Amino acid sequence: EVHLVESGGGLVQPGGSLRLSCVASGFTFSSYWVNWVRQAPGKGLEWVALIKEDGSEKYYVDSVKGRFTISRDNAKNSLYLQMNSLRAEDTAVYYCARGRLQHWGQGTLVTVSS
Amino acid sequence: DIVMTQTPLSLSVTPGQPASISCKSSQSLLFSDGKTYLHWFLQKSGQPPQLLIYEVSSRFSGVPDRFSGSGSGTDFTLKISRVEAEDVGFYYCMQSRQPPWTFGQGTKVEIK
Numbered sequence: 573e574v575h576l577v578e579s580g581g582g583l584v585q586p587g588g589s590l591r592l593s594c595v596a597s598g599f600t601f602s603s604y605w606v607n608w609v610r611q612a613p614g615k616g617l618e619w620v621a622l623i624k625e626d627g628s629e630k631y632y633v634d635s636v637k638g639r640f641t642i643s644r645d646n647a648k649n650s651l652y653l654q655m656n657s658l659r660a661e662d663t664a665v666y667y668c669a670r671g672r673l674q675h676w677g678q679g680t681l682v683t684v685s686s
Numbered sequence: 687d688i689v690m691t692q693t694p695l696s697l698s699v700t701p702g703q704p705a706s707i708s709c710k711s712s713q714s715l716l717f718s719d720g721k722t723y724l725h726w727f728l729q730k731s732g733q734p735p736q737l738l739i740y741e742v743s744s745r746f747s748g749v750p751d752r753f754s755g756s757g758s759g760t761d762f763t764l765k766i767s768r769v770e771a772e773d774v775g776f777y778y779c780m781q782s783r784q785p786p787w788t789f790g791q792g793t794k795v796e797i798k
Binding site for chain 2 (some may be wrong): 607609616617618619632634667676678679
């Protein structure tokens with residue numbers, strides 16, 4: 573069974589940094605691209621970033637370009653999102669999701685507030 | 687970026703009756719490989735989204751056959767043939783034709 577478990581969320585001040593992690597199990601992690609998708613409180617879904625199987629290609633939504641970095645460690649079955657220069661509008665539940673979003677984790681909440 | 691527009695944004699349905707949600711994209715979602723990358727998700731309260739339909743009309747594993755998807759190019763529809771109480775939640779269309787992948791605004795479905 574596919575499992576994705578996010579961690580690393582929490583409260584951070586504006587301008588601060590946070591690193592999210594997602595550990596995968598139940599499938600061959602290195603064979604799939606993986607994504608981060610977020611949802612602000614009471615709002616809809618926003619795709620954030622995508623990384624291909626070997627990490628050779630990465631894509632981002634414009635609002636996080638230059639601030640967020642997606643990466644992966646296939647030996648550890650892990651996906652990461654390094655978030656710098658955080659803003660209040662980055663407050664959201666962050667989900668990792670496999671492939672074309674067939675499988676999702678439960679999410680981790682990031683709150684950016686002073 | 688490809689803009690996804692869903693209608694209606696809210697739907698109240700009597701159990702056993704059909705429901706339909708429209709999704710329009712600002713560009714064709716047909717890719718050079720012949721596939722059309724339009725998908726539908728349902729998010730129930732307090733849960734992560736779940737994939738219902740991928741590539742316009744293919745039901746994901748375990749999805750009941752009362753859910754169906756149709757459309758082509760830029761116009762797509764999700765239909766529920768007979769709504770059940772467990773179908774309440776927010777429905778989202780999403781394109782993965784090109785990054786950035788984009789979602790529709792979401793349609794809230796509730797039971798009368």
